[in-house]
Amino acid sequence: MADSPEKRGWIGRIWNAIWTPAVMFSSGFLVLAGFLAGILFWGGFHWTLELTNTEEFCTSCHTMETNLGEYRETVHYNNHSGVRAICSDCHVPHEWNHKIKAKIMAVKDVYHELAGTISTPEKYEDHRLSMASAVWKKMKASDSRECRNCHNFDYMDFTIQETRAASEHQRAIDNNMTCIDCHQGIAHSLPPGYLEQYQEVTETLASKASGTLQDQVADSSAEIRSFLTKQAD
């Protein structure tokens, strides 16, 4: 037999209140109140999320000072047109699902800030290659999705680009290359040995992709063999 309401603890009383039909509110009131509460909650959630995309928020941690200094020397910070790309433009995807995943994964940045993993210039340099490598891997795997929010081959006028840039961009299109294949270090200094590391990143990703392809081919060949065996029988 269930406990009487008097004997229930506060959790039990709240649980009971949640599942008891509301007799004092009309359905219309509940729907409207729920709708307004939903707007307030979702608006607040999204607004807060956008606040974490600001340059001030990203660079408010001590460990981000080095990145910020390097970025301030680049064309993405200061240029003739005044159009800028801030941290989140390159490091946070625009699409909802990818964005939330990036935000959750950014918890590791808070942990490393607290743990002091890159708190001194020496520690920062020790980790520079591995940090850069992690970003390259993400960008290569996503076909430089965040770069392409602003830069698009379809709208590049090669006739007004420098000859070398135009020819390299044409080569990139022809060879199905992605932005980060050439533009590592576009916003931050490059560590020694970066080319070898980038080569390793591309080979690792390529081997994963070809592994999947080989599996598919193997599956297909097994199906063909089984089909031919049946036909022979």
Place this chain on the structure above:
Amino acid sequence: MLELLGTIGANIISLPGILGLALGMMTRNLMLGAVIGGVVGVLETLIFAHWSFANIQTIELVIAVVVGFCAGALGSAIRIKGATV
């Protein structure tokens, strides 16, 4: 590990979690609610892969379907517990 948690969290507050829960609340049949949530998981993965199966990673699809499945079943459980109709 962090990538896995990120993918699960992203799906919970994306279509499989929210729409899956809402659609699950439309039925008292737990299995039907779960299946509807799972379908939302498949659709969401396709939407973010720009309708190309080549852009879909198996693990992302599996996580989206599982999250949708759980959210749909939870929605149906809420309907059973919280509504008399």
